Amino acid sequence: MNTFLSLAHKAAQDEYLKFVADNLAAMAQDLDQGRTSCKDALALLARAGYLGINVPTSYGGRGGTLLDLTLFAEIISGYAAGLGLALASHYTVVELLLQSGTEQQKSRYLPLLAKGELLGAQAFSEVNAGSDYKAITTEVKVSGSNASINGAKAWVVNGEIAQLLAVLAKDGTNLSLWLVDIEPGAAPAGIKVGPARSKLGMRASVVNDLTFVDHAVALDNRVGGADVKADQVEKALLNALDVSKTVMAGAALGLADRALELSAERARTHEQFGQSISKFQGIQWKLADLSMDRHAAQMLTYRAAWSQADEPEKFHQYAAMAKMFAAKVARVHSSEAVQVFGVMGASLEEDVERLYRDAKLTELFEGTSEYQKVIIKEELGV
Known part of the structure; x- marks a missing residue:
């Protein structure tokens, strides 16, 4: 296995670097402090085609791989890690469709997701069901060709700005995944969007809680189709989460x-x-x-991306290892960067202050570092 970048990946990396330098670097502080919105920044990425990096060219995307996603998240997150988090949520929806969607679902949604006409958001977690996804209480009841969803989702990244939600719900005792359409600018019937959460870091992203009350969804919007098996749903869910973890590891690298x-x-x-501090051995x-x-x-x-x-x-x-280790490195690096800056590292005028806050969240979003250790030990059979 070649873990080094191909010429195509290096060319893409150069493209991403130039785009971020030309378009995002100057707005990093504005995004963090709310003077520029996540929605506007994502619209900029959409116009450049970056919401469709992993969408096949046959559906209007760039035809990239998970490594391409990871490279983009790495480069963008050094300036706006919240956008890296927003992209991870969007790409998770794309990944669910790619791996498990019906042809009808792919044809309907992938071109719109690739162009940014739809922004995706994963709605998996609940207050008492994060990494323990089997503990969710959100339910779906199927009746004929329709279904209705009831329950509450927590910490939904892109919640208030998304037009396509991937919702994890229980159909009886089995897990199921549903695609929920939201008309732009409309108040969706049966969905209450909570206020945007105030966060320690990654403030360039918007995160909400969502409550579903008899929200109607077509049976055709069941990911994988009406006859999808329970084990297929869990496999699709885990793969999508691993993609999200790897993208988040890329974001941690960028930080x-x-x-x-x-x-x-x-x-x-x-x-x-009387000398630059680089002359001191401690530094x-x-x-x-x-x-x-x-x-x-x-x-x-x-x-992890290659695998x-x-x-x-x-x-x-590998996704668990990468996410846990890269997040730890980001936290340590950002803390040491503040230390190198001395008291100036505590100033809102310095980027390292933002990096310090953003880095901690990479150990929490998309699965805590502690839970990644659980995954790693299970792979060892202990």
Whole structure:
């Protein structure tokens, strides 16, 4: 298995870097502080075709792989990790359709998701059912050619701005996945959208709780079709979550990259005791450790992205490893970056303050680091 980037991936990486430098870098603080909206930023990405990176060209997308998604999340998240989180939610819906959708569902939704005419959001988690997804209480009742959903979903990324929700609900005792359409600008019948949550970090994203009260959905919108089996639903769910974890690992990498870049620049340019602080061995060793950790996290994350297609039997394990390790590296890097900056690291004027807040959330969203260890130990058979 070649874990290094192909020429095509390197070309895409250069394209992403230029796009972010030209379009997003200057608005990073505005996104964090609410002066520029997540919706407007995602519209910018949609016009550039980046909401359809993993949509096949036959459906109007760019035909990219999970590695392409991960590279984009890595580059964008150094400036706006909240957008990386928003993309992870959107790409999860795309992945569900790609892996488990009927041809009718793919033909109907994928072209619109690719163009950004629809923004996707996964609505899986509940207050008492996060990583323990089997504990959900949201129910769907099927009657003839229609169904109705009742229940409450928590921490739905893109909740108030999405036009297509992927909702996890119980049909009796079995899990089921449903595609829920929301008309742009309309108050959806049977869905109450809670206020946007105030968050520690990743403030460029919008997160809401959703309550479903007898929300009607067509039977045709059951992911996989009316005859889909329970084990197929769980397989589709886990694959989609692993994609989301890998994209989030990419976002964590982006935060670590930016933290290291800013730390090195600060060390070269800031003087104490008559010399730049880069001359002090304590700073040198700190940066060396950060560089080593960053490269290790990158290799593990890229391997997870490669494994979806090349080693699918290992994907679940590698996604958990990548997400946990990259998130830890991001947290440590951002904390050390604040330390290198000294008291200026606590200033809202400095990017490292935002990186510090954003990095912590990579250990929480898309499954806590503790739960990733549970997955890893299960893969070991212990």
